[in-house]
Amino acid sequence: MFSVGDRVRTRLRNPAGHTRLPRYLVGRSGRIDTVLGTLPFSDRRAAGVRSAKETAYTVRFAAEDVFGGDADPRGSICADLFESYLEASE
């Protein structure tokens, strides 16, 4: 479980099936913005496990942490991501 303000990093992964973690946010560092609660877990539901649930968070990434020097330094990107996509980060 993560709390608002925690630093997190998205795990390196490349599943063959459906996922809510887009490629451009794999291996990126951000901060927990909102705890959304327990929600239907898309990845496993897409594989036919209809009861699957997981805690989800809104994670905010600085645009520069995603697109480097090509980003607007004032910008940020929010994504709603499931717990298993994330690991704690310093």
Next chain:
Amino acid sequence: MSRIHDIGGMHGFGPLAIEPGEPPFHHEWEARVFAINRFLLRAGAYNLDEFRDALERMPPEEYLGASYYERWLHALESLVEERKLLDVLRR
């Protein structure tokens, strides 16, 4: 990840075309696809994540050239075929 829909941050597609006063559907068949999909979801024939997975399984060379509702139609047809949903009607 890593299927043809996952193009966030990619260059080369040009600007988004914003259509003032855009109608919900541009063709009557699009509304039919929308309605059939809503019905099948509500009936439990498949769930929304399975539908999204079916969209993402569209062959890349077809996906890139297809409109929004052409992709929906492809996913709908795939799921109906894979799950033999028409067999129920034929009985």
